[in-house]
Amino acid sequence: MSAIPIRSSSSVRCIVNGRPVALEVRPEALLLDVLRDRLQLKGARRSCDMQVCGACTVLVDGAPVSACTYLAVEVDGREVTTVEGLADGDRLHPLQEAFIDHGAVQCGFCTAGMLLTAKALLAEDPSPTPERVAEYLRGSLCRCTGYRKILDAILACATPKAAAR
Amino acid sequence: MLRPFALHRPATVAEASEILAQQGRDAALYAGGTELLLILKEGLLRVKSLVDIKRLPGLAGIRADNGHLLIGAAATHRAVEHAPEVHARCPLIARVARHVANVRVRSVGTVGGNLAFADPHSDLATAFLLFDATVRLAAQAGERELALGDFVVGPYETSRRDEEILTSVRLTPWPAGTVGAYVKYGLHERPTLGVAVALTVAGGAVRGARIAVGCVGPRPQRLAGAEARLGGWSLADVERRAGEVGAEAAAAVDAVDDLHGSAEYKRDMTRVFVRRALLVAAARSAGRESHERHPHTVVV
């Protein structure tokens, strides 16, 4: 049995975008706030604040989570990927390239969440159907683009069905 | 923003129950947090402690148990979606789990949390009712097992006592020859309606039928009257007369007005979707899969 008393912190060690990070966090600290305010990783953003919109999406051990409704203490011993960790140095991730080329970026507020969600989808299903992509993005809202260009960008990064076999 | 709380990580169910017994309503059970953290953020619930039960040994497990399927309360929707045991014994549940909320909620949200929060607009409880689900509640004093229908007593209301922990849900796989379908419909984030049906067919006739309807009322319901009507029907009867069962279900269902729609509309949608779900199940029973699509509708 262990406990973190009220108003005290516990140490969290994790890997963020490939780098080890050690932090002291309080139990009520939300992952989104820790990423944004403590680690200065501002790419994940707060919008609906209730797991509907996806603007705060980050990957924890590869799985998309809503950082706005996720306790920071939970990432102890795990790997966190934010949009800042997508590119390999100056080399953009293919999804990032595709989003730019397809004009899938407008105001940009949803972009990080869209990219990470798409990354998780393609890891799970490298050759999704258009319907599967739209369904997987059910919890990823965009108010600017109308989604068409986002869907196109993601599908452009899918492995063609024949090659996948 | 969350107000401060302590986080307890008990090593055993007994320890967890002890904290709950001591702190009463000042403590809340915490697993995935997808529901709990929302009401804490809203300030609708204020607690001094969260009791994290998702690391309790075995609580996240999914396994066969004496012919049943046992899903640990801390198993995530995603785990249910992918577990071979679920695919083998209750494949419909794996398909339902794949469509719960959105991918982020599925990564984190747990089966136990979903049942214990008892949001009326939810998929799992409805689908579980089709498998005669029982839930196991544990406390220091001992354990008890309840039918899911007795556990969920109303919107957000369960018969769990403050010191009890929901540890697992047990599903009884269907007899051979049973085919099911789950159909959900709705515009909003949460479903407006969920219908689960299963038909056990032997010798070309329905030997058993199960129908559950959720989201339209205070809690999900099995509709025994509608189920009984199907007894002895051939698949052709089902395809021809499914509408009668839908109408019976609509008459029996307890529907309420809310943002998702009027009770009147929901009742009629119960009629429509019970019929549609039965048609899907009947087709599957005959080895056919319908690819008909309807707006705002998910068929699994």
Add this chain to the structure above:
Amino acid sequence: MRVERDLDVAAPPERLWAALWDVPRMVACLPGCAEAREVEPQKRYEAHMSQRVGPISLSVPMQVTIADVVSPHSLALEAKGRDGSLGASVAMSVRLAVAPRDGGSRLRVEAEGKILGKLGALGHGVIQRRAEELIDEFGLRLKRAVEG
């Protein structure tokens, strides 16, 4: 939220009226209502209302005011209060009317109310049903008390 109910009581109207006009006792028939007391005779009362909706507990000190009395036929009261910790305000108006009926009497209850704040918006859909259950239980308890 609006609830209307008619309830037959096997007691003469006078007895039913007497039970109603004993306001603290009558108010205590509402499930979750406790500590009802008189502040100003036959005019102002206080009571504490507690309700639970799943994990959410509502705890409201209520001010009850008699808005209208037509003795021994009808009684209208207003009740309001606020749960500071939930940021929820509760306001109710209730009209109770007594009429003779087949040797006994009939009680008509017309209750209207609202919960303001996040709880009210979230609980929309749940609150109406809960209110119906509360009024039904209130009627049963009152009936038991009168017929007792």
Add this chain to the structure above:
Amino acid sequence: MTGRPGGFRIVGQSVRRTDALEKVTGRARYLSDMELPGMAHARLLRSPYAHARLLHVDVRAAREVPGVHAVLAASDLTFCDPFYGPALRDRPLLASEVVRYEGEPVVAVAAVDEATAAEALDLVEVEYEELPAVTTLEEALAPGAPRVHTAEPLAGHFSDLSSLRAKPGTNICHQFDYTRGDVATALAGAHLVLEETYRFPRIQHYSMEPHGALAQWDDEGGLTVWAATQNPFSVRSELAKMFALNASRIRIAVPLLGGGFGGKTYAKLEPLAAALARVARRPVRLLASVEDAFRTVRRCSARVRLTLAFHRDGRIAALACEADFDIGAYADIAPRVIQKATYTTTGPYRVGHVKLHSNAVYTNTTPGGAFRGFGVPQLVWGVESMMDVAADRLGRDPVDLRRQNLLAHGEEFAPGDTPVDGKLEESLGRLAEAIQWSAAAAPGRAKGIAAMMKASVAPSVSEAIVRLHADGSANVLVSTVEMGQGARTVMAQIAAEVLALPLDRVRVVPPDTSITPYDQTSSSSRSTTMVGRAVQEAAQDVVDQLRKIAADMLGEPAARLTVLDGAVVSGAQRLAYPDLLDHHFGMRGGELIGRGVVAPGRTKTALGGSTPFWEVAMGGAEITLDEETGAIAIESYASVSDVGRCINPQQCAAQDEGAVMQGLGHTLFEEMVYEGGQLLNADLAGYRVPRAGDVPPRLETLFVENGDGAGPFGAKGVGEGGLIPVSPAVGNALARLTGVRMRELPMTPERVWRALRARTRPTTNP
């Protein structure tokens, strides 16, 4: 992209957005990313009542909480004018004496962090006395209805609204009237007279980034506000008035916006942030949540009674409109919304006899303001639905009937007003072709179309400065706000085109009222046209200076010189810009500054200004219907916009795709639901915006490009138009499919289900 007309290098190309890289890497910065040393965090206490008297506000305990830097209630606002608003100064910074809508701010706190601010707000005691509320038009307009406002408010900063016509003793805060010809006589002589009423719901912008402001006072009493705003200069003039400061002492700087859609026009949270910062004596950041945004501004809902009359041959004989707009508890810019939209009720059609009347009606709900389309969608929903009703009654094809009534190219919209600058029949033809209008719909499907023509804001001013530096790179200084629409990229393209520079040599400076020159607003689809023209002029000014310098050096007349690839060219001679500047200044330093001003000024038309261009958009939908549930599915949608010329075709398409999808939102799902004065769905769980799964299988955007727009290179505005025809196009398709005519939005499954059950006419399936 080869062979673009006009031989442009960069204009007409789908170049990568200049902000794309920062946005895909997470490096883009928005207001919520900004922090200042010592910054306090603000939170607001909002009224749970729709209408109540504030009996008592006790903030003493809140002030005692350690870490609290400022607690404000209305009575503390003695250091500023506590009222604001662009049309009427009727909105209190914090509710004073009366709260007029659920969610109105009552107390504001700034503290060391949000948790402390929340803790302090928990200790605030407010006693309300509930007042009867009006939350619908019917309630607000009923005789003897409770009044939302009883005092006379002061005019805001729009001179065209200085003569606001309130109706004394009622909740009508402004009325607009416009008459042309003689409607009564025209109606009497008409072959067909239709009278119908259409309703449009309250809609939330839901820009993914909610409102926000970060305010800081300096030691000399100057004020800087970083604001998520679409028009920093309006915010500046509001703050100048409230705090009695010269405009020169106020600096409004605007980072990237996470969407705007009109919801971030005019002061919203900036005044409160400034007031808190003043008292806290430190920077204060006030970030709205999405729930707060629902309580900040919305689209005005409307009830529109239309009379549309036709001659036997299909010509429109007359149009009369009686529109009531529900503008919520405070006027915001709604009076301007209602008059501007109502004035163009006739849209793209030639109508000789017109009588228009609209009311801006106060209700006890979230204030209504600007929202993509500025009131026009509310009217087009009715007019374009009725065009189809008329076609049906006249036995005419809907496309054909519209074509017959379209204004011609160059024809004045109204006497003395801006002539039509596009070829409307070409747009209609492209649309009919795109949705294969002449081909019969497949069984179970039907098509519908709609058209619209919208004015941009007028009068209107945009200024630009282009600075060519010694190394031959350039900065463009404009106050266009980048909120996703791609304006920064377009401005860079325009400047690079004129300056003959590669795009990466041009950088557009973010808006900052102390640095970038005046621009009225980034809204009304005006930026490419107005700011773009100013940029074009400013860049041309620099080019003219360069040519003059080169003319000196070469001894040739400037008129014979051209610019190419960063140099002034004369025959085989080539003088690179750095060399020209070096020659001009006698050193490697100094810069050329070009200026552009676009200010068409006032006209004698009904609104006091004439639109600089007409935004023209038409839409066609093909739908199917789940008859049992009432759920409509959009199988195909085509949107045609006349943009004069696409500066960046990909961005034009992105704007229109987004507009169509946003339009589908209010067409099918979106509606702020009130019950008993309480907003029930102020969050994304209950307020349904379009999702990826709602994108029609076929979504096509087409552009008419005749180079005849009033903007640079013959371009003109885009962005709002595509949204506007969506509702009537879908409604018309539904009517053709089922015979059921919907007159209220959104067309939710339940509403359609009810209409289908009430249907008396048999199904007609064309």
